[in-house]
Amino acid sequence: MNSTNDAKELIRILEKSFDIKDFTTPKKNEISIVVEQNNLPTILTYLKDKGWKQLSLITCVDWIKENKFELVYVLFNWSNGTTFVAKTKIERENPEYMSIIDIFPGAKYYERDIHEFFGVKFEGNLDSEKPLFLELWDDKPPMRKDFDPLEYSKRKFPDRKYDVEVSKNAVKDAIKEGEINERT
Amino acid sequence: MKELKLYLGPNHPGMHGNFSVHMYVDGDTIVRARPMPGMLHRGFEKLMERRLWMNNLALIPRICVPEPDTNEMVYAMAIEELTGIEVPEKAHWIRMIILELARIANHLMSLGGIGGPVGLYTGPNWGLADRDLILDIFEEITGARIYHMYIVPGGVRKDLSEEAIEKIKSFLDYLENRLPEYEDLIIKNPLFQRRTKDKLLLPAEVVWELGVTGIGMRSAVGEAYDIRKVDPYARYDQVEFYVPTANYSDGYTRVYFKYLETYQSIKIIRQILEKMPKKGKVWNKISSGSALRWRVPKGQVYTHVESARGEYGYYMVSEGEDKPYRVAVRGASYPQGLLGVEKYLPGTRIDDAALWMDTMGVCPPEIDR
Numbered sequence: 001m002n003s004t005n006d007a008k009e010l011i012r013i014l015e016k017s018f019d020i021k022d023f024t025t026p027k028k029n030e031i032s033i034v035v036e037q038n039n040l041p042t043i044l045t046y047l048k049d050k051g052w053k054q055l056s057l058i059t060c061v062d063w064i065k066e067n068k069f070e071l072v073y074v075l076f077n078w079s080n081g082t083t084f085v086a087k088t089k090i091e092r093e094n095p096e097y098m099s100i101i102d103i104f105p106g107a108k109y110y111e112r113d114i115h116e117f118f119g120v121k122f123e124g125n126l127d128s129e130k131p132l133f134l135e136l137w138d139d140k141p142p143m144r145k146d147f148d149p150l151e152y153s154k155r156k157f158p159d160r161k162y163d164v165e166v167s168k169n170a171v172k173d174a175i176k177e178g179e180i181n182e183r184t
Numbered sequence: 185m186k187e188l189k190l191y192l193g194p195n196h197p198g199m200h201g202n203f204s205v206h207m208y209v210d211g212d213t214i215v216r217a218r219p220m221p222g223m224l225h226r227g228f229e230k231l232m233e234r235r236l237w238m239n240n241l242a243l244i245p246r247i248c249v250p251e252p253d254t255n256e257m258v259y260a261m262a263i264e265e266l267t268g269i270e271v272p273e274k275a276h277w278i279r280m281i282i283l284e285l286a287r288i289a290n291h292l293m294s295l296g297g298i299g300g301p302v303g304l305y306t307g308p309n310w311g312l313a314d315r316d317l318i319l320d321i322f323e324e325i326t327g328a329r330i331y332h333m334y335i336v337p338g339g340v341r342k343d344l345s346e347e348a349i350e351k352i353k354s355f356l357d358y359l360e361n362r363l364p365e366y367e368d369l370i371i372k373n374p375l376f377q378r379r380t381k382d383k384l385l386l387p388a389e390v391v392w393e394l395g396v397t398g399i400g401m402r403s404a405v406g407e408a409y410d411i412r413k414v415d416p417y418a419r420y421d422q423v424e425f426y427v428p429t430a431n432y433s434d435g436y437t438r439v440y441f442k443y444l445e446t447y448q449s450i451k452i453i454r455q456i457l458e459k460m461p462k463k464g465k466v467w468n469k470i471s472s473g474s475a476l477r478w479r480v481p482k483g484q485v486y487t488h489v490e491s492a493r494g495e496y497g498y499y500m501v502s503e504g505e506d507k508p509y510r511v512a513v514r515g516a517s518y519p520q521g522l523l524g525v526e527k528y529l530p531g532t533r534i535d536d537a538a539l540w541m542d543t544m545g546v547c548p549p550e551i552d553r
Contacts, residue, residue: 026485027265029415055395056488059499059512072499074486074514078407081415085486085499106395109522133222133552143230 007031007082010050018043032085037097040088044073044103051077052084058100058110060118064145067092069120073100090120099124117143187215192537194223201249201548203541205525209534217529217537219522221552228553232511237263237337238475240508245331247513248547250293253286254491256335259511261417261487262500263337266480269468275339276418277460281352282325282334283418283489284449284456288359289318290492291442291449294545295366298439301538302379307370314362317355324348339467349457356450363446371440380435384532384540388431394527395519398494399441400544404433411490423455438543445492479506491516493545515550522551 010031011023022034035043052075061070068089075084090097099122100107111122112132119141122128131137140147150162193204202223208216228247232240244259245252257279264271296311298304319329325348326332326341334341370376386396388404401409408427412420428444430437470478482504488497497514515521524544529537540546 026483027487030486032484053392054397054495056495056497057486057499057512057514059510061501061510072484072512074497074499076488076495078409078414081411083415083486083488085484104395105393106519106523109518133225135222142227149227149230149234 014043014046026085029081030083030085032087034087034089037088037090040071040073040086041098041100041103043086044075044100047075047084047086048103051079052082054078055104055106055110056083058107058114060114060120060143062092062118062143062145063089064092069095069118071097071114071120095120097122099128101125117141119144186210190534192534194220196538203521203546203548203551205529205537207529207534207537212534214529214532214534214537217525219525221522221548224549224552226549226553229511229513232508234507236476236506237478237480237508240511241333241336242331245333246549247553248491248515248550249330250547251286251290251492252331253282253335254489254496255513256333257283257417257489258487258496258498259500260335260337261489262485262498263470263480265485265487266483266500266502267337267470268481269338269470272339272465272468274343274461274464275466277456278340278344278466279335280418280420280423280456281344281453281460282322282332282340284453285318285321285352287492288446288449289315291446292318294492294542295370295439295442295446298376298539298542299370301535301542302376304370304373304376310366310369314359317358321348321351321355324351336467338470339465341467343466352453353457356453359446360450363443366443371443376439377436379536379539380439380543382434382436384435384528384536384543386433386438386528386544388433390527391433394523396494396524396544397519398491398516398545399438399445400433400520401494402427403430403437403441405429406431411488411495415488417487417489419456419459422459423452425452435539435543442492477506479504480508488514493517493547493550496550513550513553515547515553517544517546517550520544521546521548 007025014020018039019036020033024032026032054076056076057074059072063070069092070087070089073086097120099111108125111125111128114120115128116132116134139152188209190207190209191204192207194202204220204223206218206220207214231243244255247255292311292315296307299307322332323329326334386400386404391401391404406429408429410427413427425448428441480502482502484501486497486499488495494516496516499512500508501510503509529540
């Protein structure tokens with residue numbers, strides 16, 4: 001699949017059975033869709049049968065203003081070199097979603113990863129709530145936008161000095177005072 | 185029969201980087217294995233959200249030390265897709281030279297490094313010494329040995345000098361003559377063969393189950409599944425090279441593939457040096473004004489390249505600000521480093537654990553990024 005026409009054809013087939021909220025081609029050989037959360041596992045199963053056999057990545061985006069988490073599933077088809085990105089949004093409060101380990105067993109650790117860093121629970125993945133990276137973590141999941149690393153550091157290591165504010169303003173001051181060239 | 189709990193790592197001479205495996209053993213056979221990443225705690229993805237687009241260039245090469253340039257490439261590609269900026273023709277070719285040199289450096293380190301866990305200590309010495317010659321070339325081109333910050337959004341930082349090109353040519357001649365010695369030392373060595381032949385198997389169906397890419401995948405499924413071929417970036421569609429494939433993925437095959445792929449990278453760089461435009465721009469501006477004030481248009485994109493260990497990708501979200509809203513790194517060794525360890529170490533011997541990591545090319549910072 002190397003043309004937008006083929007991508008449109010695939011989307012047309014998907015649209016017949018599912019409610020596709022949005023469809024884009026962010027770059028050559030990449031299709032991106034936004035779907036209802038209930039439809040996503042079925043779409044992933046369909047795509048797997050159609051050649052998107054590899055799960056490249058599952059990740060999460062925190063849309064804090066909307067109060068939503070967006071789960072992003074990236075699949076790759078080795079026979080036609082096309083990436084398929086399927087996205088869905090879930091509520092940010094008590095976030096929970098279905099596990100896809102029955103479709104892609106490789107999802108097991110990605111889901112654990114997302115649980116640890118965003119707090120999303122995956123129903124059906126028995127290990128998804130076990131700690132993986134962050135031993136003895138006692139704060140909110142660190143990749144959430146409302147997690148403040150500076151506050152966390154101050155609480156954990158009160159004896160250290162923090163120059164973050166100073167360095168943040170240093171760049172602005174340097175530009176204002178002309179110390180940094182507008183070279184580029 | 186008594187079951188013991190043992191730790192492999194976090195620091196182990198047979199492995200690259202800090203990564204621990206919690207093993208339950210019976211005698212010297214692993215019964216259960218639990219991967220334990222999180223020994224690095226550097227939080228790259230969070231750091232990236234808090235730094236300017238340009239500042240991140242100094243951060244991302246540090247994600248994977250053996251082959252830092254892939255990070256620069258996927259990061260630059262993602263920004264270029266979001267901004268719609270055209271990369272100058274010459275920059276595409278120069279980027280390929282850098283990526284292939286990095287690939288050779290990674291393969292040399294890995295090929296020699298396999299000597300560590302099997303007891304051939306000359307291997308790591310040779311591998312690192314020859315890799316050092318590539319670092320000399322990088323120093324000539326970019327001013328830095330490991331973290332180059334050379335592939336930037338819009339092209340590369342500066343053009344190649346005549347001296348650098350000469351240095352590359354003479355290194356390629358040297359390496360081509362040198363590689364058969366690696367074959368004699370490592371590939372043909374009975375000690376190495378006894379430890380890796382018909383061991384550490386990776387069946388084809390498991391490749392899909394785990395999501396393994398790169399050499400692990402190609403040595404098992406018998407197809408030339410290489411992103412440089414399947415979804416070419418830069419100018420990989422204009423160079424000829426061969427991708428080794430097999431239907432039997434044991435430790436030996438995977439290491440041998442690294443050896444074969446090094447020859448292919450030499451072949452690619454020679455073609456680039458011939459085909460590359462002699463003159464021309466190497467960098468296009470992303471936007472007017474200071475690089476410290478770059479704003480990347482709103483959008484989401486996934487870009488990927490073929491690293492020495494497999495598919496390496498970035499999922500990037502921009503909200504039109506001066507910093508990325510979210511960057512998710514798809515480390516090439518994530519599947520085999522976590523699920524692979526859990527599923528495929530049981531049944532092997534304790535001393536084969538480091539060999540699995542080595543032959544599968546597990547790079548811990550890609551997992552704990």
